[in-house]
Amino acid sequence: MTRKFPADFLWGVATSAYQIEGGVDLDGRGPSIWDTFCAHPGAVRGGDDGRTAAEHRRRMASDVAMLAELGVGAYRFSVAWPRVRPLGRGAVSTAGLDFYRSLVDALLDAGVDPVVTLYHWDLPQALEDAGGWPARATAERFGEFASLVGAALGDRVRRWSTVNEPWCAAMLGYAGGIHAPGRSDPGAAIAAAHHLLLGHGLAVDALRATVRADAEVAITVNPYPVIAAGEREVDIDAARRVDGVANRLWYDLVLLGRYPDDVLADFATVSDLAHIRDGDLAMISRPIDAIGVNYYRRHHVRHAAGASAGPPASTWPGSPDVETVDPGVATTASRWAIEPDGLVETLVRLTRDYDPPPIYVHENGAAFDDHAGAGGDVDDADRLAFLRDHVRAAHDALAAGVDLRGYFVWSLLDNFEWAEGYAKRFGIVRVDFETQRRTPKASARWYAEVARTGEVD
Ligand code: IFM
Secondary structure (H helix, E strand, C coil), rough: CCCCCCCEEEEEECHHHHCCCHHHHHHHHCCEEHHHCCCCCCHHHCCCCCCCCHHHHHHHHHHHHHHHHHCEEEEEEEEHHHHCCCCCCCCCHHHHHHHHHHHHHHHHHHEEEEEEEEECCCCCCHHHHHHCCCCCCHHHHHHHHHHHHHHHHHCCCCCCCEEHHHHHHHHHHHCCCCCCCCCCHHHHHHHHHHHHHHHHHHHHHHHHHHHHCCCCCEEEECCCCEEEEECCCCHHHHHHHHHHHHHHHHHHHHHCCCCCCCHHHHHHCCCCCCCCCCCCCHCCCCCCCCCEEEECEEEEEEECCCCCCCCCCCCCCCCCCCEEEECCCCCCCCCCECCHHHHHHHHHHHHHHHHCCCEEEEECCCCCCEEEEEEEECCHHHHHHHHHHHHHHHHHHCCCCCCCEEEEEEEEEECCHHCCCCCCCCCCEECCCCEEEECCCCCHHHHHHHHHHHCCC
16 A cells, blocks of 8 residues: 655655764864763763764765755754854854855755754753753853854754754753763753753744744654553553653643643652743743654653662653563664554654644654675665654554654764764665765665655555
């Protein structure tokens, strides 16, 4: 059976600055928290870092030409804050802004719609030194950064996302210590979550003041179905807690302007919540035009006393007795369960419970252990099947009444997969990190056809 998507459905691919750009010494770029984190022995697998990555900073023109050849409608990328404002405040790098101006121009010339994400985790180190996201001032600096980028690109860029996956930035970075800046302080993580969203609200206002009137301003979250792996009351409660921190926290704040009561009660066990000020919720819930959903897998969880006492510390602040359980299905190379129906559930739940603005899948994809043939060719049948099943799920969601407007593959290129370094390849285009040669994989050819026809078998 062939499933046909609406003619104006947006087919895209996504990347982020630190994961592909390299060129950390160009444009007067300042250090980011990821440069610092990578330098800590043992923080990143293999001691890898983003100094070179996929050299996109130098190879932007040919990468855009490749995108044009793929024929996708849109390209979602992020702007590196330390490349544009090296210390996060004060002096602005004209060369940094010029890089993103040329990227946008090249995309528009190639007929590819740019989708700009303002924050994909590369906080200027100077702002971390001043307190990082747990400090309110960081949200204010982020609002200024949004104005700067809005003023530079806003006449040409229509699609914006403020913050990518604030759960990861707050909880992996400040609670679990697994991502930069590598802190393990649940109270700090809870404050970071609040300030990331406050920064989002400030950025919405800043963009509205600087970019074209028909702009579509969004935030990108990473929700998922949480399944209780057990029938005990404590297992059901573990699922409630994880659902609260993974899903309802972000949806309720951004779309309803309130904290879920149960999440606040869990948080109150490890935080005095003094960072929440009058007026914040109104700022956080500024109307948005779209919402981005990044989907990779369901989470199966149960209660286990002391399970996540660490190290690494719990990424569910206020809920230390939760463990994740392997559901026993096929997994990707990241050992993430492959469960495409979870995408339908995620989109239907968001639609049912929140009456959201139009939705985009801003990321979906998988790492697999690719094997390159002699010419660099990769027959990545496993990734192709993963993408096909999730595109089908996106169609099922449309059929169920979800206002889904587009789908973006994570990722265009093999890249720096954070704490996993270069060991996990998510690209539909292979990057040989020795030579920087790019070779579209079988999944790229398949996806190009989906984007061209708007159909999936
Ligand atoms: O690589 C990341 C990306 O930066 C954010 N979303 C999930 C991807 C895969 O882990």
